Amino acid sequence: MSTIPSPLRQLLALAPVIPVYTPQSVGEAVQVAAALHRGGLPVIEVTLRTPVALAALEAMVKALPDAVIGAGTVLDGLHFDAAARAGARFVVSPGLTPRLLAAASAHALPFLPGVQSASELMAGLEAGLDTFKFFPAAPAGGTAMLRAFAGPFPQARFCPTGGITVETAPGYLRLGNVLCIGGSWLTPRAMLAAGDWVGVEGLARQAAAVGNEKRGTGNE
């Protein structure tokens, strides 16, 4: 059996926490990416939820070649193609549909689709995937649900995202089937509006410290 992790798993091993960021302007996006990177979180998910998101993603990729900037909220093939053209290094979706899966297989980009239930997870496994976003993590059962998945699905690994805070992060990162977690708590809108990049860097530093201390420790 091969022991080399897939490109997706290698990417998710780079940092314990993936900040989820919704850009309001290109200038802001570059500052946010730089602050998160300085704070020790090089893997960043940019949600395609605002008209400026693709331009922001492209500018972040150009400004920070050492960071790993991906696209989130990718809902269909058009989004997937646009994300790839903008230079995304990975693609995240809140869910998984047959059409999205077909779009993903037309690209070489690591793809992290979302699942919430056993049946959705089984559909993903049937399609040959083994690594998923667990979304929305907190409302869908949190760490208890992930522990329950570990029994029937020992091969599956997760990046839980949705409703996670710096306080609940360690509980997720201790689980043996969690590779990393995602969240928007690192880019609070008020802090961004105030241009408080030192504050963003501080939140990243705190999350990186918590994450690196806890990740995989309990192997629960």
Ligand SMILES: O=C(O)C(=O)C[C@H](O)[C@H](O)COP(=O)(O)O
């Ligand atoms: O749309 C996507 O592809 C996403 O990635 C959704 C995000 O993961 C959540 O919106 C983040 O959830 P919060 O940390 O609770 O804000």
